[in-house]
Amino acid sequence: MFNRKELNKNWIFALADSSFSIEAIPNQKIKSGKWFTATVPGTIHTDLLSNNLIEDPFYSDNELKLNWITGCDWIYQTEFDFNNDTNNNVNLVFEGLDTICEIYLNNVILGDTDNMFLSCRYDIKGILKPSGNLLKLIFKSPVKYASEQEEKFGKLPVALNSSRVYIRKSQYSFGWDWGPSFPTSGIWRSVYLEDYTDSRIENFTFHTTKLKEDYAEVDVITEITGNQSNNVSLIISLSDEKNIYEKKIAIGNTTKYKTTFGIKNPKLWWPNGEGEQNLYLLTAKIIDDNKIVLNEVNKSVGIRKLELILNEEGESTFKFRINNRDIYCQGVNWIPADSFLPRITKEKYSELLSFAKQANMNIVRVWGGGIYEDDEFYSLCDRLGLLVWQDFMFACGSYPEHESFIENVKKEVVQNVLRLQYHPSLALWCGNNENEWIWYQEQKTSYKKMPGYKIYHSVIPEILNEIDPGRPYWPSSPFGNEEDPNSFDSGNNHQWDIWSRWIDYKSVVNDKSLFVTEFGFQGPANKSTFKKYLPEENRKIQDKVSEFHNKQVEGPERLIRFLAGHLPLNTGWSDFIYLAQLNQAIALKTCLEYWKFHSAKTNGSIIWQLNDCWPVTSWSLIDSELKPKLSYYLVKNVFAQHGICFVKNNEDFQIILQNVKTGNPNCKFKFNLFDTSSGSQIHEEIFQIKKENREHICYNVPQSVLPDDKNQILIASLLDEKNNILSRNYFINGEWKHKNLVSANIEFQLIKNNSSDCLKLTTDNIALFIDVQHPGADFSDRGFILLPGEEKFLNISFRSDEKINFDQLEINTLNNYLDKR
Secondary structure, three states: OEEEEEOOOOEEEEEOOOOOOHHHOOOOOOOEOOOEEEOOOOOHHHHHHHOOOOOOOOOOOHHHHOHHHHOOOEEEEEEEOOOOOOOOEEEEEEOOEEOOEEEEEOOEEEEEEOEOOOOEEEEOOOOOOOOOEEEEEEEOOHHHHHHHHHHHHOOOOEOOOHHHHHOEOOHHHEEEOOEEEOOOOEEOOOEEEEEEOOEEEEEEEEEEEEEEOOEEEEEEEEEEEEOOOOOEEEEEEEEOOOOEEEEEEEOOOOOEEEEEEEEEOOOEEOOOOOOOEOOEEEEEEEEEOOOOEEEEEEEEEOEOOEEEEEEEOOEEEEEEEEOOEEEOEEEEEEOOOOOOHHHOOHHHHHHHHHHHHHOOOOEEEEOOOOOOOOHHHHHHHHHHOOEEEEEOOOEOEOOOOOHHHHHHHHHHHHHHHHHHOOOOOEEEEEOOEOHHHHHHHHHOOOHHHOOOHHHHHHHHHHHHHHHOOOOOEEOOEOEOOOOOOOOOOOOEEEOOOEOOOOEOHHHHHHOOOOOEEEOOOOEOOOHHHHHHHOOHHHOOOOOHHHHHOOOOOOHHHHHHHHHHHHOOOOOOHHHHHHHHHHHHHHHHHHHHHHHHHHOOOOOEEEEOOOOOOOOOOEOOOEOOOOOEOHHHHHHHHHOOOOEEEEEEEOOEEEEEEEOOOOOOOOOEEEEEEEEOOOOOEEEEEEEEOOHHHOOEEEEEOOHHHOOOOOOEEEEEEEEOOOOOEEEEEEEOOOOHHHOOOOOOOEEEEEEEOOOOEEEEEEEOOOEEEEEEEEOOEEEOOOOEEEOOOOOEEEEEEEOOOOOOOHHHOEEEOOHHHHOOO
């Protein structure tokens, strides 16, 4: 039999007297031998916070006051009883310890850890007592350890904190250009006991090895550990709602068992927007002669074929082919969703990844400076149809190559690949983030001379060839076949000339990327988020604490520079947040439209970034309070199934409807030309869309209808038979800041119904980039255009059960800032 006993309860913690920075501790309650309650999973920072020993690390500039925490050593301990059969095998399992830790049970040292990405397992059968077992963990200072290793082996060329590369710990925790420096310690994942009689299922792998139109073959390789005996068997089954495939294997002296299933008319797994996310239940169980289940593991798997295409008809390319269909990848980069990892709940994962799906995305890149995410993350991606580009955890630097470090990395790679590889969403393994590119830029020599090179070009691929050979591997991002890893000529690109090198987003027309894996444009967090974390006296755009919540060097200056280039510059705090968010939105929209609709070479665009780990002005679409910024909604429109784009070549101007699959033969297309200074409509044309022309429709626009460079705007809309907007886009000549926009009187009405409440908006003049805000509610759309005679309905999500006062409703439009009369 197999039993698990959770050990997440009744933990306490205290300062260890070995701490070298005791004199820096500001709170006199914290001293060696003084115990406080701890939460597991958790971190030292969150435990100190929950005991009211520190203030909120995210508030104001409190980060600067908390550096002493990571310089200390900490002790965690708990007591537990064990009443099960001590004749069984008994293991103590830690799913994640962060990071430098010594482990004692009943004063016997079990071992030590130096890699937060590894789980660890100890045989404790001979140490256990029926009651009063004392489990003690001593966490050593991660910054002291990293500094000692750097001193021992030598300083390497590394972005940001140089010693971080010497410790196998989430690299962002040392601070990044969007996140604070909180190198945590603690039991960051679950801890439990496992006891079992005979064999145990260690892991299994799942591969689709053959895929035809009506047939698939899949291989399951199961690894068994423990006592092999003649009276146990392994049963592997694969099932969906209608069919079950099952095989029974006698367990012998070997540890690995391969099973092949032939599946007729398989139900395939597809990315979001391409088809259904069909999943099968894979079950592996060990039974004895009496058919008693000794151990059982269940996983959801998907049947699909995935290829990374790098060359086509003699030309370099970079694209994903799923089930023999080429797809355009549109998605986001993912960073850890909190500076304190145990606070990332299943609900937070679900909300953030659901935002990605709802924005019509089909890929998420797990960035290499974070963590290998929890199993729940990948299971959600399976269900939501989000492909996962998975970096290994190396970022922006050279890494050590001494023997003990390499051996540590090997264990990390094997363990995490075996943990994750069965997920159908997992599309690609990538060696690191930007290491080769940064080396090439800064050292001016071949990246093959870079310390750490062999990790990504030898160690990792050799392991993958053994345990996950069917999945694409890419050594780094960006990377290609050229001397410059970020060349347009092959591979994938990171486009950081725009924004980070002070180049404006309109220069995207010069980009020749085959696949864009990073690009972005900053925008502030939402006002309600900043109100929670910025003292009122600091709510000014050039306040020192306000700028502290932008971690990029000269990030605040870039916000002003690029805003001044396109939109009116207003330095009032609320106004600036709206306008800077709008500028981010238009920048992302411009780049995405170019790569998706205008570039013949680009096969994917992945935005930096979806989410934040704390309240900050950054490149994210969604802030740390899980509130989408204005940019999220414009991105959602670009990624939508129905697309409208404008093509201007010399004297020709066309409006192209892309991928118009409404399923409704009565949809129509119209475009309107408005004088923005008066609000009057100059021209309107309406076309009925014929069913046979639904894939790709082009409309030539007469020169007389084109907007001039003064105060005209062209609005193109795709409507269904009830005049609901399926897609809308706009075109102007010149910059918004030079336009004169008539004021728009927007009226609203609260409409109540049984399922939900909504807000109906109408306007007397063309209203541009409407943004509705309320301290007690969120609304289903932002940054939209509303024309006279139209009605816009916004679903309302209330933040509490209390009635809200609609006198507090704020409605912003670009018209408010450009009415020059």
